[in-house]
Amino acid sequence: MDKMVRRILVFFVLVLGVFVAVAIDSVRNINRAVAGSDWVNHTHAVILENEALRSGLYLADGSAHTFVVTGEPGDRRAVAEALSDVSEHLDIMAALTRNEPAQREQVARIDSLVSARGAFLRALIKARQSGGMDAVHSVLADDAGQLALKDIDRAVERLKQDELGLLTERDNASFMQAQMTRWTVWTGVVLDFLLLAGAAWLIRDDLAARRSAASALRAANNQLEAKVSERTAELFSANELLTAENLERSWSNQGLEHQLNYNNLIINSINDLVMVLTKATNISRVNPAVVRVTGFEPHELINRPFASLAQLTHAGTAPMVDPVAQAMKDGRDLRDQGATVLDKLGRRIPVEVALFPLRDRDKVVGGVVILQVISGGKA
Amino acid sequence: MQKHILVVDDEATIRDLLELFLSRSGYRVTAVSSAPEAEEAAAKDRPDLVITDLQLEDSDGLEMVDRLKALLPDTPMMLLTGVLFDPRVVRETLKKKVSCYVEKTAPLARILAAVQGLVGK
Numbered sequence: 001m002d003k004m005v006r007r008i009l010v011f012f013v014l015v016l017g018v019f020v021a022v023a024i025d026s027v028r029n030i031n032r033a034v035a036g037s038d039w040v041n042h043t044h045a046v047i048l049e050n051e052a053l054r055s056g057l058y059l060a061d062g063s064a065h066t067f068v069v070t071g072e073p074g075d076r077r078a079v080a081e082a083l084s085d086v087s088e089h090l091d092i093m094a095a096l097t098r099n100e101p102a103q104r105e106q107v108a109r110i111d112s113l114v115s116a117r118g119a120f121l122r123a124l125i126k127a128r129q130s131g132g133m134d135a136v137h138s139v140l141a142d143d144a145g146q147l148a149l150k151d152i153d154r155a156v157e158r159l160k161q162d163e164l165g166l167l168t169e170r171d172n173a174s175f176m177q178a179q180m181t182r183w184t185v186w187t188g189v190v191l192d193f194l195l196l197a198g199a200a201w202l203i204r205d206d207l208a209a210r211r212s213a214a215s216a217l218r219a220a221n222n223q224l225e226a227k228v229s230e231r232t233a234e235l236f237s238a239n240e241l242l243t244a245e246n247l248e249r250s251w252s253n254q255g256l257e258h259q260l261n262y263n264n265l266i267i268n269s270i271n272d273l274v275m276v277l278t279k280a281t282n283i284s285r286v287n288p289a290v291v292r293v294t295g296f297e298p299h300e301l302i303n304r305p306f307a308s309l310a311q312l313t314h315a316g317t318a319p320m321v322d323p324v325a326q327a328m329k330d331g332r333d334l335r336d337q338g339a340t341v342l343d344k345l346g347r348r349i350p351v352e353v354a355l356f357p358l359r360d361r362d363k364v365v366g367g368v369v370i371l372q373v374i375s376g377g378k379a
Numbered sequence: 380m381q382k383h384i385l386v387v388d389d390e391a392t393i394r395d396l397l398e399l400f401l402s403r404s405g406y407r408v409t410a411v412s413s414a415p416e417a418e419e420a421a422a423k424d425r426p427d428l429v430i431t432d433l434q435l436e437d438s439d440g441l442e443m444v445d446r447l448k449a450l451l452p453d454t455p456m457m458l459l460t461g462v463l464f465d466p467r468v469v470r471e472t473l474k475k476k477v478s479c480y481v482e483k484t485a486p487l488a489r490i491l492a493a494v495q496g497l498v499g500k
Contacts, residue, residue: 243403244403247396247399247400247403247487248486248487248488250392250396251396251400251486251487252484252486254390254392254393254396254483255461255482255483255484255485256484258390258393258461258483258484259461259483259484262461
């Protein structure tokens with residue numbers, strides 16, 4: 001995995017991380033909002049129960065006073081029912097505030113005040129039923145100004161205000177929480193957008209780099225192919241030239257060989273003894289007739305002085321100066337010279353000698369000697 | 380269309396070299412070693428040029444040229460030989476029989492020039 005791919009992966013992991021963080025925070029805020037909503041409902045329930053308690057208490061109080069005036073059993077039952085409702089509201093309030101010490105304490109105080117008021121109302125009813133109006137006056141005198149009822153009213157109002165204050169606080173907190181959620185979501189979105197933009201930039205950069213590298217590679221390949229083609233053409237051309245040169249050389253060699261063979265064929269076909277002499281009159285080459293007539297093998301004759309094989313005669317005696325050497329020195333032909341050849345068996349064979357100097361650019365470089373066996377000789 | 384050349388020589392080396400050289404020069408070459416083979420090849424695939432040696436194992440090159448002339452009257456004949464002739468002999472005698480005479484010691488370029496002169500490139 002190359003460096004660029006790792007970088008892009010890191011970007012995507014960060015995007016995923018931000019997304020997960022935003023999701024977790026959002027879920028947590030939703031849970032908080034739900035919990036806040038439960039709490040608000042709970043607070044409203046406390047307020048409603050509180051108000052109902054107050055209404056019930058006023059109803060009980062009013063019904064008790066009515067019973068004092070009318071003495072009707074229906075009014076007495078109304079007091080009992082109203083007190084029962086108040087007691088039920090108190091139980092509910094106690095249950096609702098059991099986990100909140102401050103409210104629980106206030107409810108306990110209201111409970112205490114309500115209990116006292118209930119006892120007062122029951123005493124008032126009892127006085128009406130048993131003692132007549134004097135006893136009623138006595139009980140009512142203890143409640144001059146209805147201070148106990150006002151105490152209950154204040155306690156109920158304080159609880160209501162406290163709950164309303166808590167509602168306001170919760171509302172503010174909820175607003176802040178919503179703001180925080182919005183901020184978190186938008187921050188996450190912006191961050192993810194920036195990260196994705198960064199990843200896109202890296203991908204674009206990477207693609208551009210890859211395209212550039214591929215283009216450079218193609219160019220290098222094309223250049224290499226051009227060089228290879230050029231070199232191949234050069235090699236082909238050189239090979240063609242070499243082949244042509246080899247062909248020409250082979251042709252030249254065969255031509256020379258053919259010519260040499262042809263020349264040898266001519267010399268070897270001559271029935272007379274043909275010898276090639278060096279400038280110093282040593283034998284350098286002989287034809288097959290020489291071998292046949294003298295009995296010597298070519299290697300026994302090569303580099304041997306011609307005079308040791310053939311001796312020229314002059315009026316029956318050997319000349320004082322070697323005529324062959326002299327003719328070679330003078331560069332002139334020598335014809336019809338009488339001579340004898342000493343063969344391998346020591347026999348003397350009479351021959352006629354002819355010498356033709358070999359000239360190379362007017363310079364004598366050797367000579368060709370032809371020995372013709374005189375009739376009656378060996379050949 | 381490649382020009383067809385019939386090469387007649389009893390030496391395999393010369394046949395092979397000439398066949399290779401003339402093929403590389405753009406000609407279609409049939410190489411044979413004897414006069415009967417040459418006549419058979421000429422009858423089967425008419426050549427545009429005949430290149431022959433003077434001395435063949437089984438016959439004389441000039442005799443074969445005479446026979447091929449009867450078969451291919453318009454086909455030029457080139458004599459390629461190692462036998463050195465007197466220029467006067469070439470001019471007065473061989474010219475009547477062959478279109479061109481080239482020595483075997485001549486460079487290949489000269490042989491090619493002679494071939495091109497007779498049949499074109």
